């Protein structure tokens with residue numbers, strides 16, 4: 001099994017178009033300590049030939065351009081002039097940073113779209129997504145807790161995690177941390193290997209711990225360091241928890257909550273541009289690394305030999 005973290009930032013990316021916070025400014029200035037990052041997405045494949053995207057970010061065009069494995073390739077690759085290695089897109093929620101990229105996949109290219117009933121309902125209720133013609137792009141509701149096989153040899157199971165409805169669907173009935181169909185994690189298996197992908201979660205539940213146990217790789221919500229990152233950076237009034245994201249640090253943060261779980265490798269992704277872990281060498285980055293976590297970066301590749309090896313091997317890793 002192979003995985004490529006094609007987008008490692010939260011909504012807005014790094015740098016964010018309208019932001020002059022310290023981290024966005026460093027990234028914009030080309031400071032080597034802060035790599036630019038595109039918005040949250042993961043590509044997975046059982047055979048390196050056909051790929052499934054977990055979420056479709058607004059940056060998908062640039063993400064494909066940066067990832068040879070996802071490109072149409074030169075004419076000899078296929079008999080037809082048009083075609084794509086991307087066979088399916090699986091949604092983990094309906095947030096803009098996870099669905100807007102669907103609009104860029106609209107050139108009458110067949111692929112399969114999967115998500116929870118609630119997320120696919122939100123997509124279907126918005127007719128702009130009908131640019132993905134129904135006779136070309138199939139939409140399949142995934143029952144949570146039931147495995148499906150979007151491409152031969154790659155098995156995915158979506159499971160509920162504490163979260164909330166997408167920002168653009170918030171109303172007075174908003175419940176943050178509700179466990180339901182709004183926000184899901186994905187358990188991805190191929191060739192006896194196992195990746196757990198949870199780009200958004202408001203809390204770590206017993207069910208999440210059980211699902212992560214023994215996985216080769218966990219990619220987890222790293223939106224904020226402290227609950228008040230955005231307030232402290234002076235860019236907003238919302239806490240991490242209000243946005244449905246468990247912060248990393250503190251006695252009740254994700255590092256502590258996932259400390260005892262036995263996984264081959266732990267990587268934070270969906271990292272907001274205000275999170276100081278994005279600065280290489282920062283106290284926060286070092287603390288996360290000391291706790292056994294890597295900080296995800298765009299183009300981070302993982303390859304897993306069938307069954308044999310206990311830990312994933314990172315290929316072509318560049319400093320993030």
Ligand code: MLT
Nearest residue numbers: 011095096097167200243
């Ligand atoms: C989130 O992860 O909280 C959302 O992507 C926020 C947004 O829609 O910008």
Ligand code: MN
Nearest residue numbers: 010011095097
């Ligand atoms: Mn997001």
Ligand code: ZN
Nearest residue numbers: 019021024273
């Ligand atoms: Zn910023």
